[in-house]
Amino acid sequence: SAASATPPATATTTMAVESQGPVSVEIPEKFDVLCGQSRICANHTGNRRFQVVLDIYAPTYKTATTKQEKMSLTKEIVACISESGGRFLKYKEGMWTEIPNVTARDKVSHALRTKVASWKRQKQSTTTVAAASTSSSSPTRRSRRATKPSRSKSALVPGTSRAASKHRKRRSSTSIMAMTNSFDSSNSNIMDDLLRSQREIFASLTGSETSKEHPLKK
Numbered sequence: 433s434a435a436s437a438t439p440p441a442t443a444t445t446t447m448a449v450e451s452q453g454p455v456s457v458e459i460p461e462k463f464d465v466l467c468g469q470s471r472i473c474a475n476h477t478g479n480r481r482f483q484v485v486l487d488i489y490a491p492t493y494k495t496a497t498t499k500q501e502k503m504s505l506t507k508e509i510v511a512c513i514s515e516s517g518g519r520f521l522k523y524k525e526g527m528w529t530e531i532p533n534v535t536a537r538d539k540v541s542h543a544l545r546t547k548v549a550s551w552k553r554q555k556q557s558t559t560t561v562a563a564a565s566t567s568s569s570s571p572t573r574r575s576r577r578a579t580k581p582s583r584s585k586s587a588l589v590p591g592t593s594r595a596a597s598k599h600r601k602r603r604s605s606t607s608i609m610a611m612t613n614s615f616d617s618s619n620s621n622i623m624d625d626l627l628r629s630q631r632e633i634f635a636s637l638t639g640s641e642t643s644k645e646h647p648l649k650k
Contacts, residue, residue, distance in 0.1 A: 456527040457520070463518035467531065467539060478518050484601050485509055486540075494551075495543045505544070506537040 460466060465482045466473040473479055489505055496502045510533060513520070520536040521528040
């Protein structure tokens, strides 16, 4: 019959979509992900949203141990962008052309690896800064050790320090004896003068008393 000879409309539509080539547009949509390293691609709304999606999936991608787990994550991200109305486009010959899903998953995998690597570098830089701040406090101790007075050459040579100390002791004892001798001699001179003056005074007193006549003898 004619009804049985005519294929369903859905099958015709599917065949027509499969027969179509990659979609090319002059102006990308808001949620499209633009493949490129230019500032225009980085500032596009779809690319910014794509970075947010990568931040969500990157921790899981980092802990993934098998290739199948990583592939499933990339498929989920591509499906997430597609379901939200976005496409992965590449600029070619003056047009933005949609790339195949396999190529899009490769782009997503590369973006995830770059994201994880940047996290590692940030962590290493933070650790390096912390270690540098810790080591900056230790030079004070080193400087104290460095400024510690070094021993003299005489102390390094055995016997010289003892000889020098003995010589200093001899000089100090000699000076002390000279001071005591001078003090003793000065004291003896003072005592002699005092005795002499006392004798003179006593002699003058006794002489005046002997010259006077005693009152009882009168």
